[in-house]
Amino acid sequence: MNIIELRGVRKQYHAKTALSGIDMYVRQGECITLFGPNGAGKTTLLKIISGIMSPTEGKVLYNDKPYSESDIKKDAFYLGHRTSLYNALTVMENMDFIRRLFSLDRRWQVEDILRGHGLWERRNDPVNELSQGMKRRLALAKGFIMNPKIFILDEPFTGLDHRWRSAVLAKIKDIKKQGKSVLISTHLVEEGHRLADRVAFLHRGKFLFIKDREEVDTGEIYGLFDSMGEAAR
Secondary structure (H helix, E strand, O other), X not given: OEEEEEEEEEEEEOOEEEEEEEXXXXXXXXXXXXXXXXXXXXXXXXXXXXXXXXXXXXXXXXXXXEHHHOOHHHHEEEEOOOOOOOOOOEHHHXXXXXXXXXXXXXXXXXXXXXXXXXXXXXXXXEHHHOOHHHHHHHHHHHHHHHOOOEEEEEOOOOOOOHHHHHHHHHHHHHHHHOOOEEEEEOOOHHHHHHHOOEEEEEEOOEEEEEEEHHHOOHHHXXXXXXXXXXXXX
């Protein structure tokens, strides 16, 4: 079942075209990994899918309804380059703020979620005292307390060491097992390919391909990055 559809989506920033004629769909319970060089339009695409940005042209549908008539903003969690945390509040206060904002009765889950992200011992510390990696993990923990139907993660592994990168990968696999949809942009070719049901490569605002994982191997993805003069991390 397709839950999200983009038809002829275009995004223009003044004289710059960020996206040009994007057609894609997202199935319930699948993971799509989006690869591409810096400036390819990945962040713009994920913001449009999450509902926090509107296209210049084209249609975006959620459960066959235009976004303006749908519950996409309630059902999707977007983690961008900015963590959107309140630096003056503590870790626990940030989690409680999200619970109250979305009227969530899940305080009993907060300890488990923070422990799972290695943050329980820092729960009373202000966010501005955390490392960048810890802030990234806290931002992701917000998504788990919200329990959305769709996770949209823009470079979620940024700032994470190998241990926590592996932990986040495991959590994303758990999300998939719960039947939730996941969209990820990343430069981590091996990890991103392993997670995906479908793999896409975006370049200059257009898809070079969007295929089932079995139809594209990691060597092809590395080769595309190399041809564009950008190393995959």
